[in-house]
Amino acid sequence: MAIETKRLLTTSRAISEGIAQEMERDPSVFVMGEDIGTYGGIFGATEGLLAKFGPERVMDTPISETAFIGAAVGAAISGMRPIAELMFVDFFGVCMDQIYNHMAKIHYESGGNVKVPIVVTTAIGGGYGDGAQHSQTLYGTFAHLPGMKVVVPSTPYDAKGLMISAIRDDNPVVYMFHKGIMGLGWMTPNPRATAHVPEEPYAIPIGKADVKREGRDLTIVTVSLMVHRALDAAVDLATEGIDAEVLDLRSIVPLDREAILASVAKTHRLLVVDEDYRSFGMSGEVITTVIEGAFDHLDAPPVRLAYPDVPIPYSRPLEQFCLPSSDKIAAAARQLMGR
Amino acid sequence: MPDNKTLRDMHYQLVRIRLFEETIQKVYFEGKTPAFDIAAGTVPGEMHLAAGQEPVAVGVAAHLRPSDAVTATHRPHHIALAHGMDIRKLAAEIFGKETGLGHGKGGHMHLFDPATNFGCSGIIAEGMPTAVGHALAFKKQGRDDIAVSFFGEGAANQGAFHESLNLAALWRLGVVFVCEDNAWAISVPKDKATAIANNSDRAAAYGIPGVLVPDNDPVAIYEAAGEAVSRARRGGGPSLIEVKTDRLFGHFEGDAQAYRTPQELALLQERDAIRAFERRLIESADLTAKDAQDAWERARTEVDDAIDFARSSPYPEPSAALQHVFA
Numbered sequence: 131m132a133i134e135t136k137r138l139l140t141t142s143r144a145i146s147e148g149i150a151q152e153m154e155r156d157p158s159v160f161v162m163g164e165d166i167g168t169y170g171g172i173f174g175a176t177e178g179l180l181a182k183f184g185p186e187r188v189m190d191t192p193i194s195e196t197a198f199i200g201a202a203v204g205a206a207i208s209g210m211r212p213i214a215e216l217m218f219v220d221f222f223g224v225c226m227d228q229i230y231n232h233m234a235k236i237h238y239e240s241g242g243n244v245k246v247p248i249v250v251t252t253a254i255g256g257g258y259g260d261g262a263q264h265s266q267t268l269y270g271t272f273a274h275l276p277g278m279k280v281v282v283p284s285t286p287y288d289a290k291g292l293m294i295s296a297i298r299d300d301n302p303v304v305y306m307f308h309k310g311i312m313g314l315g316w317m318t319p320n321p322r323a324t325a326h327v328p329e330e331p332y333a334i335p336i337g338k339a340d341v342k343r344e345g346r347d348l349t350i351v352t353v354s355l356m357v358h359r360a361l362d363a364a365v366d367l368a369t370e371g372i373d374a375e376v377l378d379l380r381s382i383v384p385l386d387r388e389a390i391l392a393s394v395a396k397t398h399r400l401l402v403v404d405e406d407y408r409s410f411g412m413s414g415e416v417i418t419t420v421i422e423g424a425f426d427h428l429d430a431p432p433v434r435l436a437y438p439d440v441p442i443p444y445s446r447p448l449e450q451f452c453l454p455s456s457d458k459i460a461a462a463a464r465q466l467m468g469r
Numbered sequence: 470m471p472d473n474k475t476l477r478d479m480h481y482q483l484v485r486i487r488l489f490e491e492t493i494q495k496v497y498f499e500g501k502t503p504a505f506d507i508a509a510g511t512v513p514g515e516m517h518l519a520a521g522q523e524p525v526a527v528g529v530a531a532h533l534r535p536s537d538a539v540t541a542t543h544r545p546h547h548i549a550l551a552h553g554m555d556i557r558k559l560a561a562e563i564f565g566k567e568t569g570l571g572h573g574k575g576g577h578m579h580l581f582d583p584a585t586n587f588g589c590s591g592i593i594a595e596g597m598p599t600a601v602g603h604a605l606a607f608k609k610q611g612r613d614d615i616a617v618s619f620f621g622e623g624a625a626n627q628g629a630f631h632e633s634l635n636l637a638a639l640w641r642l643g644v645v646f647v648c649e650d651n652a653w654a655i656s657v658p659k660d661k662a663t664a665i666a667n668n669s670d671r672a673a674a675y676g677i678p679g680v681l682v683p684d685n686d687p688v689a690i691y692e693a694a695g696e697a698v699s700r701a702r703r704g705g706g707p708s709l710i711e712v713k714t715d716r717l718f719g720h721f722e723g724d725a726q727a728y729r730t731p732q733e734l735a736l737l738q739e740r741d742a743i744r745a746f747e748r749r750l751i752e753s754a755d756l757t758a759k760d761a762q763d764a765w766e767r768a769r770t771e772v773d774d775a776i777d778f779a780r781s782s783p784y785p786e787p788s789a790a791l792q793h794v795f796a
């Protein structure tokens with residue numbers, strides 16, 4: 131019997147491969163950010179790029195986020211396709227003006243005459259005790275501000291395809307990778323952070339959700355690391371006869387409302403799992419979508435499991451108390467099923 | 470020149486801070502070997518240690534009172550200890566324990582201590598505007614307390630650096646800005662990030678004194694700081710001090726430092742400022758070899774006590790995570 135050997139990559143490698151392939155195809159693509167050159171990005175998303183493309187196209191920047199994110203805006207308007215990495219999403223405050231008043235608004239303000247094709251990459255997520263300024267999952271913040279797409283992959287395969295789409299997109303795209311999905315040697319291993327990734331370039335459309343597990347009894351809608359937590363919970367639930375569907379949104383903007391409605395129309399129950407803060411965010415948006423579009427299909431009130439509205443504590447027992455986990459997801463699913 | 474008592478105090482401070490950092494380093498790797506997992510072990514999260522940079526903190530803090538405000542960075546332990554933070558509460562906070570400064574909520578990059586008016590931030594350069602605000606408050610309150618803001622050379626390219634210097638100069642506030650130039654911002658060397666060689670030159674752009682201390686010498690730092698602190702106290706406005714210092718360990722623990730050559734790393738160990746200072750004090754008879762040894766032993770006892778305290782302290786109740794969002 132022939133054994134098919136498929137190439138395995140970590141998510142971080144899949145991202146850097148996607149970037150490299152686009153850089154080869156399109157000379158206007160370049161990368162800049164803090165420690166993205168020699169270091170290869172603190173989370174490995176630009177590993178190997180400096181050696182391949184040299185310092186003109188892979189530029190370490192000073193710690194000057196307003197200047198280099200703003201420079202990406204200017205360069206994009208002038209015909210380049212910059213990818214700018216800003217290490218942790220928690221640091222965006224220092225350059226938020228360039229992001230939400232410039233990067234995200236110039237296309238609209240110009241009446242569609244000016245395009246701003248940037249990819250801003252950054253790391254999200256906690257769970258390893260890094261405290262309130264290094265552990266946030268702020269995709270809801272960016273999703274709330276119109277004018278930029280917000281992409282949040284969960285697997286190596288999606289990460290590469292979505293990166294290629296993000297680079298080719300004529301809009302600003304905020305591309306957020308969770309530290310816990312990157313397959314890094316120094317993070318608690320996540321077995322699904324290494325998987326088969328095709329060598330050839332491929333694009334995954336931004337705005338298309340993906341059913342990561344088919345199920346009959348309830349729909350778990352989530353993104354990023356929480357997809358894996360939900361899949362783990364689904365395995366436990368299956369042993370109890372509860373068949374959960376896991377819907378990975380893959381991008382928050384645009385939001386694949388069709389996919390959410392279709393899944394809930396099938397299962398009649400909705401659980402949203404969100405590592406971002408609970409209020410005014412993704413979980414509320416998904417539930418509202420279902421209330422507006424599939425209310426009659428619901429057999430039970432929707433449930434959300436999210437990060438409570440508190441800054442992220444440093445101490446491990448406190449942080450674990452706050453974070454959604456597969457056990458908490460399973461418990462919420464049982465509650466939803468009336469068990 | 471500091472008097473003999475000050476020199477001996479400074480020596481003790483340097484020694485206890487170094488032992489504290491070395492001990493935290495050991496504890497940090499507990500439970501993280503053989504396979505390094507940042508989430509595992511006694512102390513989670515990132516850990517930025519300041520071994521090599523102690524002279525900056527100690528030389529400046531020798532002029533400070535507990536009521537002076539100090540803001541520090543993501544690499545804060547040396548500054549916190551030099552300014553008088555309770556070593557047990559610091560250790561317990563690093564362990565995430567109930568007895569820590571912030572009951573384990575802040576952690577090693579987010580230390581806040583009303584007793585010594587100390588704060589720090591994990592966001593680069595963002596302690597600098599806060600220092601301006603402390604000094605503004607002191608002026609409004611008619612106090613002769615001052616604010617000192619420590620930051621790395623990497624932070625000097627942030628808007629917050631320039632805006633803070635300008636505001637402090639404009640309002641003639643009692644702030645001393647202290648740049649710890651260890652030549653590296655994680656993996657990016659200063660000459661690849663900053664268009665000029667010395668950040669002290671930037672003071673000229675704001676019409677304030679800028680002083681370069683070209684080596685990591687506690688006495689030279691003490692003298693430069695003495696002038697800046699007394700100017701600030703008597704209402705003479707802010708100043709900027711830049712010290713060329715050394716980061717002996719990685720940017721964070723677990724950093725293999727592939728971006729630095731083995732020769733550079735060896736040279737750093739060789740020119741360790743604490744050992745050099747100690748040798749000088751013995752040569753000048755300010756300290757006997759026996760005194761020096763006693764200082765290391767005394768500091769070892771103090772550090773071990775703090776670590777034992779942290780280790781044996783309880784964790785906070787998990788649900789305490791929900792408290793303290795609002796006052």
Ligand SMILES: Cc1ncc(C[n+]2csc(CCOP(=O)(O)OP(=O)(O)O)c2C)c(N)n1
Pocket residue numbers: 164193195217221224543544591592593620621622623624625651653654655716720
């Ligand atoms: C606004 C912001 N950008 C980036 C970072 C990530 N970061 C943490 S430390 C660091 C390097 C800081 O270098 P420097 O200011 O020289 O201080 P050092 O670490 O050398 O003490 C960087 C880039 C951050 N914490 N905050």
